[in-house]
Amino acid sequence: EDQVTQSPEALRLQEGESSSLNCSYTVSGLRGLFWYRQDPGKGPEFLFTLYSAGEEKEKERLKATLTKKESFLHITAPKPEDSATYLCAVRKNTGNQFYFGTGTSLTVIP
Amino acid sequence: NAGVMQNPRHLVRRRGQEARLRCSPMKGHSHVYWYRQLPEEGLKFMVYLQKENIIDESGMPKERFSAEFPKEGPSILRIQQVVRGDSAAYFCASSSGTRSFEQYFGPGTRLTVT
Numbered sequence: 615e616d617q618v619t620q621s622p623e624a625l626r627l628q629e630g631e632s633s634s635l636n637c638s639y640t641v642s643g644l645r646g647l648f649w650y651r652q653d654p655g656k657g658p659e660f661l662f663t664l665y666s667a668g669e670e671k672e673k674e675r676l677k678a679t680l681t682k683k684e685s686f687l688h689i690t691a692p693k694p695e696d697s698a699t700y701l702c703a704v705r706k707n708t709g710n711q712f713y714f715g716t717g718t719s720l721t722v723i724p
Numbered sequence: 725n726a727g728v729m730q731n732p733r734h735l736v737r738r739r740g741q742e743a744r745l746r747c748s749p750m751k752g753h754s755h756v757y758w759y760r761q762l763p764e765e766g767l768k769f770m771v772y773l774q775k776e777n778i779i780d781e782s783g784m785p786k787e788r789f790s791a792e793f794p795k796e797g798p799s800i801l802r803i804q805q806v807v808r809g810d811s812a813a814y815f816c817a818s819s820s821g822t823r824s825f826e827q828y829f830g831p832g833t834r835l836t837v838t
Binding site: 618645646648650656657658659660663701703705709710711712713714715716717 | 728730757759764765766767768769772779780782783815817825826827828829830831832
């Protein structure tokens, strides 16, 4: 069964305390893996696309990496404004659907 | 440089009424996806449309739900005879349809059925 699982469900960090969020997937034939940030009451905001194992993308304090089974979103020295829910999604080689995980709710405490 | 627009942002309907949700994609985008998000659940794919065509509606309930994306005007998600279980946030996302498949989301419509 095609599935995307994110962990942990919730994460509380002190400002400056680096950590990683995990997205594991079981799909047959990955076309792309996508990371989004969602603030309360708003739509998801696109962050990164990763296509193949070994690929890495960076943006400010965020770095996304991809293996054959999972992706990590590394947050370096987070700030309170990084507090949000981070979603990952995958698209298969076949079909048109995107499969979303339930997200990791990140809280960064000043 | 407007992003994806959705309206209304909030919609309240009584059971049995119809709900119409509108989505205007980003400029230059001709692909639209609709998703439903329930509390504590992930975004669930409903339907994928290109201008004047439904490409994939495999995630949409067979009854009461329909979607269109006409040549002119916004994409519309229509829910007939709403029930309480339809209460959710509905998001649309648009894409240019190129190789990247990157989607850009609107702010969502929060539907409440009373």
